[in-house]
Amino acid sequence: MKFLKKVMHANLTCRQVEEFLMDYLEERLGFWKTLQFRVHLLMCPNCSKYFQEYKNTIALGKTLFENPDNEAAGKVPDELLEAIMSVKKGYRK
Ligand SMILES: [Zn+2]
Incomplete structure:
Protein backbone atom coordinates (compact mmCIF):
# COMPACT_ATOMS: atom_id res chain seq x y z
CA MET A 1 0.00 0.00 0.00
CA CYS A 44 -8.31 10.82 -15.51
CA PRO A 45 -11.01 10.25 -18.16
CA ASN A 46 -9.97 13.40 -20.05
CA CYS A 47 -6.38 12.30 -20.54
CA SER A 48 -7.41 8.74 -21.20
CA LYS A 49 -9.68 9.93 -24.02
CA TYR A 50 -7.04 12.31 -25.33
CA PHE A 51 -4.44 9.54 -25.28
CA GLN A 52 -6.67 7.14 -27.20
CA GLU A 53 -7.46 9.71 -29.86
CA TYR A 54 -3.84 10.77 -30.08
CA LYS A 55 -2.80 7.17 -30.64
CA ASN A 56 -5.45 6.74 -33.33
CA THR A 57 -4.27 9.90 -35.05
CA ILE A 58 -0.68 8.68 -35.07
CA ALA A 59 -1.75 5.30 -36.41
CA LEU A 60 -3.75 7.03 -39.13
CA GLY A 61 -0.80 9.26 -40.01
CA LYS A 62 1.53 6.27 -40.23
CA THR A 63 -0.83 4.35 -42.48
CA LEU A 64 -1.08 7.28 -44.84
CA PHE A 65 2.58 8.27 -44.88
CA GLU A 66 4.07 4.78 -44.99
CA ASN A 67 2.23 3.93 -48.16
CA PRO A 68 3.86 5.78 -51.08
CA ASP A 69 1.15 4.62 -53.45
CA ASN A 70 -1.47 6.37 -51.39
CA GLU A 71 -2.96 9.24 -53.34
CA ALA A 72 -2.53 11.42 -50.25
CA ALA A 73 1.27 11.02 -50.30
CA GLY A 74 3.09 14.33 -50.60
CA LYS A 75 0.33 16.42 -49.10
CA VAL A 76 -1.33 16.52 -45.72
CA PRO A 77 -4.49 14.47 -46.02
CA ASP A 78 -7.76 16.05 -44.92
CA GLU A 79 -8.55 12.92 -42.98
CA LEU A 80 -5.48 13.40 -40.79
CA LEU A 81 -6.16 17.10 -40.24
CA GLU A 82 -9.74 16.33 -39.25
CA ALA A 83 -8.55 13.71 -36.79
CA ILE A 84 -6.11 16.18 -35.23
CA MET A 85 -8.75 18.89 -35.02
CA SER A 86 -11.25 16.60 -33.36
CA VAL A 87 -8.67 15.60 -30.76
CA LYS A 88 -7.93 19.24 -29.95
CA LYS A 89 -11.62 20.12 -29.76
CA GLY A 90 -12.50 17.14 -27.60
CA TYR A 91 -9.76 17.75 -25.06
CA ARG A 92 -10.86 19.97 -22.18
CA LYS A 93 -8.86 20.48 -19.02
ZN1 LIG B 1 -5.45 14.23 -16.81
Whole structure:
Protein backbone atom coordinates (compact mmCIF):
# COMPACT_ATOMS: atom_id res chain seq x y z
CA MET A 1 0.00 0.00 0.00
CA LYS A 2 2.89 2.31 0.71
CA PHE A 3 4.06 1.98 -2.87
CA LEU A 4 0.60 2.77 -4.21
CA LYS A 5 0.37 5.84 -1.99
CA LYS A 6 3.67 7.06 -3.32
CA VAL A 7 2.42 6.67 -6.88
CA MET A 8 -0.76 8.57 -6.11
CA HIS A 9 1.07 11.42 -4.42
CA ALA A 10 3.58 11.76 -7.20
CA ASN A 11 0.86 11.78 -9.81
CA LEU A 12 1.34 13.85 -12.91
CA THR A 13 -0.77 16.81 -13.88
CA CYS A 14 -2.81 16.72 -17.08
CA ARG A 15 -0.34 19.16 -18.57
CA GLN A 16 2.60 16.88 -17.85
CA VAL A 17 0.77 13.95 -19.37
CA GLU A 18 0.33 16.00 -22.51
CA GLU A 19 4.05 16.80 -22.52
CA PHE A 20 5.10 13.18 -21.93
CA LEU A 21 2.80 11.74 -24.55
CA MET A 22 5.36 11.54 -27.35
CA ASP A 23 8.05 10.18 -25.04
CA TYR A 24 5.66 7.59 -23.72
CA LEU A 25 4.69 6.39 -27.18
CA GLU A 26 8.35 6.19 -28.17
CA GLU A 27 9.15 4.42 -24.89
CA ARG A 28 11.60 7.07 -23.77
CA LEU A 29 10.11 7.54 -20.32
CA GLY A 30 11.78 5.58 -17.57
CA PHE A 31 9.96 3.01 -15.49
CA TRP A 32 8.80 5.50 -12.86
CA LYS A 33 7.44 8.08 -15.28
CA THR A 34 5.76 5.40 -17.37
CA LEU A 35 4.05 4.12 -14.26
CA GLN A 36 2.90 7.60 -13.26
CA PHE A 37 1.72 8.23 -16.79
CA ARG A 38 -0.37 5.06 -16.83
CA VAL A 39 -1.79 5.72 -13.37
CA HIS A 40 -2.87 9.18 -14.47
CA LEU A 41 -4.58 7.75 -17.55
CA LEU A 42 -6.46 5.29 -15.36
CA MET A 43 -7.70 8.02 -13.04
CA CYS A 44 -8.31 10.82 -15.51
CA PRO A 45 -11.01 10.25 -18.16
CA ASN A 46 -9.97 13.40 -20.05
CA CYS A 47 -6.38 12.30 -20.54
CA SER A 48 -7.41 8.74 -21.20
CA LYS A 49 -9.68 9.93 -24.02
CA TYR A 50 -7.04 12.31 -25.33
CA PHE A 51 -4.44 9.54 -25.28
CA GLN A 52 -6.67 7.14 -27.20
CA GLU A 53 -7.46 9.71 -29.86
CA TYR A 54 -3.84 10.77 -30.08
CA LYS A 55 -2.80 7.17 -30.64
CA ASN A 56 -5.45 6.74 -33.33
CA THR A 57 -4.27 9.90 -35.05
CA ILE A 58 -0.68 8.68 -35.07
CA ALA A 59 -1.75 5.30 -36.41
CA LEU A 60 -3.75 7.03 -39.13
CA GLY A 61 -0.80 9.26 -40.01
CA LYS A 62 1.53 6.27 -40.23
CA THR A 63 -0.83 4.35 -42.48
CA LEU A 64 -1.08 7.28 -44.84
CA PHE A 65 2.58 8.27 -44.88
CA GLU A 66 4.07 4.78 -44.99
CA ASN A 67 2.23 3.93 -48.16
CA PRO A 68 3.86 5.78 -51.08
CA ASP A 69 1.15 4.62 -53.45
CA ASN A 70 -1.47 6.37 -51.39
CA GLU A 71 -2.96 9.24 -53.34
CA ALA A 72 -2.53 11.42 -50.25
CA ALA A 73 1.27 11.02 -50.30
CA GLY A 74 3.09 14.33 -50.60
CA LYS A 75 0.33 16.42 -49.10
CA VAL A 76 -1.33 16.52 -45.72
CA PRO A 77 -4.49 14.47 -46.02
CA ASP A 78 -7.76 16.05 -44.92
CA GLU A 79 -8.55 12.92 -42.98
CA LEU A 80 -5.48 13.40 -40.79
CA LEU A 81 -6.16 17.10 -40.24
CA GLU A 82 -9.74 16.33 -39.25
CA ALA A 83 -8.55 13.71 -36.79
CA ILE A 84 -6.11 16.18 -35.23
CA MET A 85 -8.75 18.89 -35.02
CA SER A 86 -11.25 16.60 -33.36
CA VAL A 87 -8.67 15.60 -30.76
CA LYS A 88 -7.93 19.24 -29.95
CA LYS A 89 -11.62 20.12 -29.76
CA GLY A 90 -12.50 17.14 -27.60
CA TYR A 91 -9.76 17.75 -25.06
CA ARG A 92 -10.86 19.97 -22.18
CA LYS A 93 -8.86 20.48 -19.02
ZN1 LIG B 1 -5.45 14.23 -16.81
